[in-house]
Amino acid sequence: MLPEWKFIGKSWFERLNDVSFWRRIMPGLGGRSLVSRLLALQMLGAIIIYLIVNIGLWWTSSRLIEDNLEKQAVRWLAELDELGTPLYASQGGKQLANIDKRIKHFPEIAFIRYYDASGIKVLGEAGEVRSTGIPLLKPEQVEKLQKQTAGAERNYLVDRSLLSGAYLRFISPIRVKSIRSDGLLNFSLDNEKAENERIVGYIDLSIDSGYYKEQMVRSMASGSLIIAVLLLFALFFGSRMIRRALAPLTALQAPLARLAQGETDVNVERAKDAEIAAISDALNTTIRAIRERDETLQKMAESDPLTGLVNRSYFARALEEEIEHVTRDGIESAVYFIDLDKFKQINDTYGHAAGDKLLIRVADLLKSQVREKDVVSRLGGDEFTVLARNISREGAMELANSFNNILHDTHVTGGEDTFNINCSIGIAMVSPGRHTADEILSHADTACFASKSQGRNRYHMYEERGDSKTEIAVDTGWFERIQQTIREDKFVLVYQPIVDNVSSDKECYEVLLRMQGPNGELLLPSTFLPVAQRFGLMTDIDRWVIVHAMKALADFRAAGREIVFSINLSGQSLEDKSLLQLVKDQMMLNQLPPGCVIFEFTEQSALRYLENAKRLILGLADTGCRFALDDFGTGFSSFVYLKNLPVDFIKIDGAFVNSMASNSVDESMVLSIIHIARLFGMKTIAEFVPDEKTITMLKASGVDYIQGFYVGMPSERLPVNLHVVSDTKKNAG
C-alpha cells in the first residue's frame, strides 16, 4: 500500500522544497513563503539535531554503561576473588552466605558462581537468579582463560550472549601465586623473576545490564525531554528572530498584493536594512511610475486628446451619477446633443487641421457657456454633449440658445476664407428615475436629429410624444426596416424630368427613391437616408437603385422610348470597389447602350473620395456612362477640382437657382458656374427651378438642362412622352 504522499519518487531535497509536503506536515503554514520555508528548514534542523543528540546520547550512554559495568565487574571480580577464598580453603558453603549478604544491596548482580580448577564443578553459587538454569562454563571459555597470563591487561572474558544480552557475564580465573624457591633468598619485591602461578578456580559473575539500561532509558527520556524543550524554545525564539529579520521583506507583501490588485495608491515603507531599503525605493519608484501611467491612461481613457474635453465613457458615467443625483434630490438636469452643421464640408475643404482647430474652438466656446459643475464632452467627430446640472427646462433652452448664438457669432478662418459655425442641438431633460443614461442620450440625439431636420443652427427639446416619429429614425428598428425593404424590393423609384434646353429628342429623368411607410405612405429620402447613412446602408441602397433603375430603363427603352436615367450615388458607394463591376454587369444584362445612364454624386462626396470618383468615372468610360457633379456651389467648391474630375455635367445647387431671379449674388454664382463649366467642356443642370423667369434667365445664361418641381414633379410613372413633359412645363410657365 503506497502512502498518500504524492511526491513519491522525488528526492528528499525536492520533498523539502515541495510546499505541499510542508502543508501536510504543518497545515498552518499556508502558501509557499520564504518565512515558512525558513521556519520549516529551522524545524527540520531542530529535528535533525534532536535526533543526532539523542542518538549520540544513546550511544555514549550505552558505551559508558558498558564501560562502567566492565570496570565495576573488574572490581567485583577482585572482591569476589577474595570473598570466595574459603571455598578453596575449607570447601565449605558457609561463606556463601557472606557473599549473598554482600551483594544483596546490588540488584544488578544477577548471579555468581565459583568453579573449581577444571571449570566444570561448581563450588558455590550466589545471587538472586542462581536457579534460572544459567549454563555452566564452556570448555572453550576455560581453555581461553587458561591461556591468559596473570599479568594480562584483561584477565577475564566477557560473554554478551547470555539471555540475549540481558546479562553481561564476566568470567575470571582465580589464580594463586608463589615465589620461586630461591626467591626468598636476598628477597626483593623488585625481583624480576616471575612467580609461579596456577589457576585454582573460576569466578562466573553475571551483571543484569537491563537494570542499568532501564536506568539509562529513564535518564534518556528525561534528557530527551529536556533537549526537546530546549529545542522548542530555540525553535520558538529562532522563528521569532527569523520573522523579525524577515519582517522588512514580508512588509513588502501587503503593498505588493495591493499593487497586484490594481491599487496604485500604495507606498512601501522604507526599511532600515540597506538591501530591503533598495528594494523599497525601487518599488516606490515603480509604483509612482505606474500611478502616473495609470493617471495618464485614465485621463486618456476619459478625455478627448484633441479638445481636452471628457469623452463619451466619462460623460456616460457622469450622466449615470447625475441621474442618481436627480432621482435622490428631485431636481432636473439637461443633456445636450450638439452636432456641428456641415463640419464634414469644412474638414474636407480646408483639411483636417482646420477641422481640428474648429473642434477645439467649439469646445472652448461650449465650456465658456457652462458652469464649473457642468460637463462638456466630445462624443466623436463633430458631436458634442453637455450635461447641465440642476437646470430647469427653460434654463436648458436658454443655454441651448446661447450655444447656437455664440457658435454662430464666431468666425472661423479656413485658409483665406472666413465662415460661421452652425450647430444643431438636441435637448433631453434628466428627470427623476425615468430613463437610463443611454436612453437620455438617445433622446438628445433624436432631438438633435429633429433639430437638424428642422433646418439646422437651432435646438430642439425632446418631447416624449412629439418626437416619437423622429425618434423612430434613430431607433435601431429602422435599420432592420431598411434592410427588409431592400430584401423585399419595397423601395419605390420615382422619376423627375430633366429638361434639355437645347434639344427635346431625348427624355432624361433623375431617378429618386421613396420608401413605403408603415401605413403605405411614401417616405421622403430625408426620413430614412440619414439613418441609412448612419448605419452604413447607403451602399446597399445604391446597389438596389442601380439594379432596379437599369431594369426599368431597359424596360422603357424596350418600349421604344429613348430615355436617359440619372442615378444618384452616395459617398459610401464611391468607396465600394465592387460597384464598378455591378454597373458593368447591369449595363450588359439590360443591354443598355452607351449614354443612357448618368451617375450623380455630390460635390462633397466627390471631393471626399476624389480618387475613388475618378477611378469610377474612368472605369465606366467604356460603358458610355456619364457623370454629374451634384449640388455644385454649396460645398465650398473649388473649381480646381473640376480640372481633375472628368465629369460630364455640373448640377448647380438649387439654393442659387431658387433665388437667382431675386438675388444678384446667386445669379452671379449661377452664371460663374455655367461659365466655368463651359470652359471645362461640361454641361450644366440647374435644379430647383422655381418659375418661368428663372427658366428664362437660365436659358439666357446658357444653362443646358433645367430641373425642378416647376419643370416636372417626381412620379412613379413616366410621362407618356417628352412632349407631354414639355406641355406640362409650358403649362407650368
Next chain:
Amino acid sequence: MQNIRIGFIARLSARNHLPWNRGLFSFSGRKNLWAVCLLMTFCAALGGCFATQKTPVPGIAVILSDDSPAFVGVQREIGKKFPQRVVTYTLGDASTYSTVQKKIQSSDLPMIVAIGLPAARLARGLSGKKVVFCQVFNYEDEDLVTSWMKGVSATAPVREQFRVWKSLYPKLTSVGVITGKNLHGLMKEVQAAARENQIRLDHVEVRSDKEMIYAYKQLSPKIQGLWLAPDNRVLSNDVIRDIMAHSVKEGKQVAVFGRELLGLGGLISAETSYADIAEQVLARIRQAQEASGVPGAPVIPLTRTIIKINTVMAKRLNLKIPGTLRGMAYAP
C-alpha cells in the same frame, strides 16, 4: 682449621651462651681486645696441628643452582674457608642437569655441597657421594634428607629473633605463623623459640598465597604480631604487600625475613650470613668425612643472624628501642 675455630667462636658468641663471650663484646679497652686476638691465634694454630694429623679431604664439588648472589655468596665463602680443591658446577638450563650430574658422579670428589633447591635435587640423584645442601627452605617437601644427604638451615636462627623482639616489646605474648605444609623442622625451632620467650604461637597452615592473606586476616585479631615465615610456596609478592599493608593498617608487628620488607612495614628483620652458612656446611662436610654418611640432624641451624629494627615502625607502634638493641636500629 683456623676457619673452623673462628666459626666455632663466632657460633658461641652468636648463641650467647658463654658469659665470657658476652663480656668480650662488652669490653672497653685495647688490652682486652689484644688478649682475645692472641687467644684466637693460638687456637687457630692448635687447630692446624690437629688437621695435619687427620686424613685430608681430597676436595669438594660445589653445585650452584644458578649464579644468583645468594648462592654465589655462599660458594665464595666456602672457597675461602676450604683449603683443598673446590670444583664448582653451576647449573644452567634444565637440559644440562643430566650432563652435570654425570660429570659429578664420575668425578673423584666424594663430598658434594649443593647450594639451592635445583642443585639439591640434582645431588639427590647421585650415588656414592655425601651431600650437604644449603639455601633450601622446603627440604621436607622434596624429600632431600637421607643418610648421606643432610643440610644446613636456610632460615636465620629464630630464637635470636624472638629474643630481640621480646626485648623490644616485652608485652609480646602471642605471635602468629602461617606456613605451607611440611615445615616441621622449622616449626619445631619456632615453637621452641616462642616458648623460651613466653610467647604463644598460633600456627596456621595454608595452601596458597590466597589462603595466606585470608588466613592472616582471620588470624589477625587474635595475635599481636606475625612472624612471617619464609615459605615461598604460600607467599607471593602481592600477598606479601597485602599482609604488610594489612598489618600496618591494623597496627600488627611483623617480623620479616628480609631487610627490604622493613620498608613495607616490617618491625624486625632477620637475615642469614653467607659466612655462617659456609661454616656450617663445611662443618658438616668435615663430620661426614669420617663417617659413613652425613651424621647429625637432617638440617642444622645457623648460628648467626643479622637483625635490624625498623625505627619508623617502632615509633609508629610506640615502641622504645632499648639501648642494647640500638645497634640494630634501621630506618628504611
